[in-house]
Amino acid sequence: MTSERMVNWADRVAYRLIHRAAKRAPGALSERLEEEWLADLADRQGSLSRLRFAVGCCWATSVIAHDRELGLLPAAAGPVAGGGFGSGSSLPPAWRRTAAFIVVAGLHITVFYAFVVGLDVKFLPSHVGPTVIVPVPVVPKDAVPPPPPPTGFNPPKVDYPLPDYLPPTEAADPNTVDPTPPIAKNTGQDLVEPSHTPDPPAVRHVTGGPGSGFPIPDDFYPSAAIYKGETGAATVKVCVNSKGRLTSEPSIEESTGSDRLDGGAINLAKAGSGHYRPSTDDGRPVDSCYAFRVRFNLKN
Amino acid sequence: MAKQDREIRMSLQTLKVLEAFLENPTDQLSGSDVHSRCGLASGTLYPILLRLEAAGWFVSRWESIDPATAGRPRRRLYRLTPTGLRRASEVFASFNRGVVA
Numbered sequence: 001m002t003s004e005r006m007v008n009w010a011d012r013v014a015y016r017l018i019h020r021a022a023k024r025a026p027g028a029l030s031e032r033l034e035e036e037w038l039a040d041l042a043d044r045q046g047s048l049s050r051l052r053f054a055v056g057c058c059w060a061t062s063v064i065a066h067d068r069e070l071g072l073l074p075a076a077a078g079p080v081a082g083g084g085f086g087s088g089s090s091l092p093p094a095w096r097r098t099a100a101f102i103v104v105a106g107l108h109i110t111v112f113y114a115f116v117v118g119l120d121v122k123f124l125p126s127h128v129g130p131t132v133i134v135p136v137p138v139v140p141k142d143a144v145p146p147p148p149p150p151t152g153f154n155p156p157k158v159d160y161p162l163p164d165y166l167p168p169t170e171a172a173d174p175n176t177v178d179p180t181p182p183i184a185k186n187t188g189q190d191l192v193e194p195s196h197t198p199d200p201p202a203v204r205h206v207t208g209g210p211g212s213g214f215p216i217p218d219d220f221y222p223s224a225a226i227y228k229g230e231t232g233a234a235t236v237k238v239c240v241n242s243k244g245r246l247t248s249e250p251s252i253e254e255s256t257g258s259d260r261l262d263g264g265a266i267n268l269a270k271a272g273s274g275h276y277r278p279s280t281d282d283g284r285p286v287d288s289c290y291a292f293r294v295r296f297n298l299k300n
Numbered sequence: 301m302a303k304q305d306r307e308i309r310m311s312l313q314t315l316k317v318l319e320a321f322l323e324n325p326t327d328q329l330s331g332s333d334v335h336s337r338c339g340l341a342s343g344t345l346y347p348i349l350l351r352l353e354a355a356g357w358f359v360s361r362w363e364s365i366d367p368a369t370a371g372r373p374r375r376r377l378y379r380l381t382p383t384g385l386r387r388a389s390e391v392f393a394s395f396n397r398g399v400v401a
């Protein structure tokens with residue numbers, strides 16, 4: 001008879017909830033509560049009302065079981081049925097409520113933290129060392145030459161000649177990130193123009209590079225390369241407009257020797273579109289092409 | 301019984317249930333009837349009914365109908381016992397004590 005009233009989904013759910021709630025009530029009460037609740041369910045008008053009634057019955061089972069534990073209901077009510085939200089849990093209801101509250105609060109805090117950090121969670125293994133982006137700067141010609149190096153100073157090792165850009169330098173510590181461009185010409189040798197040469201009316205050109213918001217290189221360290229322990233530095237050439245966006249596909253000027261690492265560097269360069277610092281002529285952003293180095297390192 | 305009486309916690313919801321029965325102490329009410337009179341949700345109502353029954357304030361029985369004939373399942377009917385009526389009256393009388401009408 002009751003099943004005739006369960007004509008839609010909500011009614012079926014309500015019926016099942018009551019059946020389940022009654023099943024988990026203390027043993028002697030189980031049959032009585034199910035019949036009583038199903039009879040009262042039939043008096044409710046509307047599927048939503050019946051659904052709310054059924055949910056309330058689930059809660060009632062929990063409260064009844066708790067009452068029985070406190071002795072408010074006679075023990076003759078029968079053995080406690082097992083499992084679920086009824087009497088089967090080994091924890092008192094107050095503890096269960098506290099645990100549920102803690103879990104819900106923890107979930108809220110986790111979601112809030114995830115939004116605060118912008119979901120920028122690093123999943124790379126801990127042995128991945130910092131990768132280094134080394135822009136290849138162009139030192140203005142009217143720059144004041146730095147003081148001569150102290151005696152015994154070894155000039156940075158030049159990896160390769162770049163006609164239009166200063167050569168990149170090796171980082172002193174491979175496991176540190178140097179946010180400032182390396183001073184490649186601190187030897188003073190290449191900065192000094194012949195004293196008798198008149199200063200040309202050249203435009204003051206400042207080469208761009210990775211700017212604010214540029215992606216983290218570690219996120220582009222290929223997993224296979226990490227697994228194989230591949231490290232190296234690639235020189236990536238990019239063409240960037242005045243707004244810091246790529247105008248063409250980036251290319252590898254100098255390979256790391258690993259296709260995987262080169263691919264990671266290219267992916268990094270692509271992902272950085274819009275976050276490049278454009279080159280400037282007399283302070284005015286201009287379209288330009290320049291190179292920068294990406295170094296993939298692993299910790300020991 | 302006295303021991304059981306002490307274990308009845310007179311919450312606002314319990315008082316609402318008692319009030320529903322005190323409107324006509326001879327009435328036999330099902331859970332659905334009590335709900336319609338005091339508006340308590342099922343999760344609150346049925347534990348209270350069971351507590352009051354266990355304390356001897358209520359007795360309950362199945363409705364004497366033939367479900368096939370009536371076209372609906374039989375209800376569980378509750379009514380106040382003489383003890384329950386006396387105790388409930390005392391409780392409400394104690395609340396009225398000192399109140400200026």
